[in-house]
Amino acid sequence: MADTVLPNGLRVIAARQPSIPMVELRMSVPFAGATFAHAATAEVLATVLLRGGRAGGADREAAMARHGVTLAAHRSSRWLQLSGSAPGRALDTLVGALADAVTHGCADEAQIRPARERMVRQIAMIRAQPQVVAKEALVAHCYGTVPGLQEVPFPAPVAAVTGAAVRALHQERLRPHGTVLVLVGDLDPERAVALVAGATSAWGEGGPVPPPLPLPSLGAGRVALVPRPDAVQSQIRLVRPAVARSDDRFPALSLATLVFGGYFSSRLVTNIREGKGLAYRAEAGFEDHLDQLVLTVDADTATQATVRAYQEIRAELGRLASAAPSAAELDAAREYTIGMAMLTLASQAGFATSVATAVCLGHEPERVTAFPELLRSVTRGQVVRAARDFFDPDAFSGVIVGDADRLAPGLRAVGGVEIAEAAAQS
Numbered sequence: 157m158a159d160t161v162l163p164n165g166l167r168v169i170a171a172r173q174p175s176i177p178m179v180e181l182r183m184s185v186p187f188a189g190a191t192f193a194h195a196a197t198a199e200v201l202a203t204v205l206l207r208g209g210r211a212g213g214a215d216r217e218a219a220m221a222r223h224g225v226t227l228a229a230h231r232s233s234r235w236l237q238l239s240g241s242a243p244g245r246a247l248d249t250l251v252g253a254l255a256d257a258v259t260h261g262c263a264d265e266a267q268i269r270p271a272r273e274r275m276v277r278q279i280a281m282i283r284a285q286p287q288v289v290a291k292e293a294l295v296a297h298c299y300g301t302v303p304g305l306q307e308v309p310f311p312a313p314v315a316a317v318t319g320a321a322v323r324a325l326h327q328e329r330l331r332p333h334g335t336v337l338v339l340v341g342d343l344d345p346e347r348a349v350a351l352v353a354g355a356t357s358a359w360g361e362g363g364p365v366p367p368p369l370p371l372p373s374l375g376a377g378r379v380a381l382v383p384r385p386d387a388v389q390s391q392i393r394l395v396r397p398a399v400a401r402s403d404d405r406f407p408a409l410s411l412a413t414l415v416f417g418g419y420f421s422s423r424l425v426t427n428i429r430e431g432k433g434l435a436y437r438a439e440a441g442f443e444d445h446l447d448q449l450v451l452t453v454d455a456d457t458a459t460q461a462t463v464r465a466y467q468e469i470r471a472e473l474g475r476l477a478s479a480a481p482s483a484a485e486l487d488a489a490r491e492y493t494i495g496m497a498m499l500t501l502a503s504q505a506g507f508a509t510s511v512a513t514a515v516c517l518g519h520e521p522e523r524v525t526a527f528p529e530l531l532r533s534v535t536r537g538q539v540v541r542a543a544r545d546f547f548d549p550d551a552f553s554g555v556i557v558g559d560a561d562r563l564a565p566g567l568r569a570v571g572g573v574e575i576a577e578a579a580a581q582s
Contacts, residue, residue, distance in 0.1 A: 158345035165333030170348040179341035180504045182512035187236040195306045196313035202231040204263035244342035255355035265319035290391035290557045293382040304369040340508035368447035378553040380574040383560035390462040390558030394453040407530045408538035414489035415481040434465040463566035473549040480540040494528045
């Protein structure tokens, strides 16, 4: 593996894994913003980024097609990400296409207009999906209005995006400083770094990466019913602060989370999905809210099963905190997650994605192979302490999104759920 920061600030990590004669590419550019307009402009930029470039772009696309090279871009609330692949012999074509996109601007107005209009129609449908509604309801309930957490922009700001705004954002924020590029596959690491250095030599250094956007503190025990009239399904979304991934307690907390709801044999899945049939989906895991890691518990249920499912989730949280995971549960969870990690790292695509993710989260590339070994060393006592410290049901905040008229009476009887006055009177 070669790991180098180029003079312009771009960090390049190249690893040889010649299991098949292919190369995988992952690039992450810091792209968080503080306004809804930024989210909309960044979404348009990601959509048209690979359609522009200098004169000869058509020749570049033809060369990519001829050599079997793929490259795509998308954005999240914190990153603009590019991913691609190519046969090992076409690495120069892949890197050249990437360099062209990041160094020579993006599409003109004639290309941006139809993309923008299509996005407005697509976003209207995406934002109506229950998962998106629940995610935004959770963020609003926990933090208030935080545009920097928006994954799916609003249609109106997207419709207002101009070509000039897209080009200005490209010039201002698509910079090598703080950007990470990972290449994995049938390659020579040093030669790959040199190839990237030459191709991106014209990519300006730019300014420093903006600091992480601050978030209000996440209060404990605030669960609200969010009305979604006439919904036949409900979404339960609970969160609580977790320790950072670099914390010594994180491996034990990871195993406790797996035992609770992290895979198909976990307590939560066995109870409310397999045993009682109360949920279509139930899981627990971790999510990054900007620079804050939270422990999540999610369930999707039928409206008539929502109240009982919520009660069972709280009961399972309490049981994990009071009835420690057994040695057998711990061993099963440990072997499952280590096995899944090894399967992921065995492929070029999985290894590239894992390395890029680890580095973006502040770790070194070695984290992807070191973390499974950390899990092997976790003791049952450490998992018991993590379960006791992090799975108190009263420490979780969140939302229950569904038909308030049908859910309010049952949730009022359970107690501890904020119910809007309109729902309480219905």
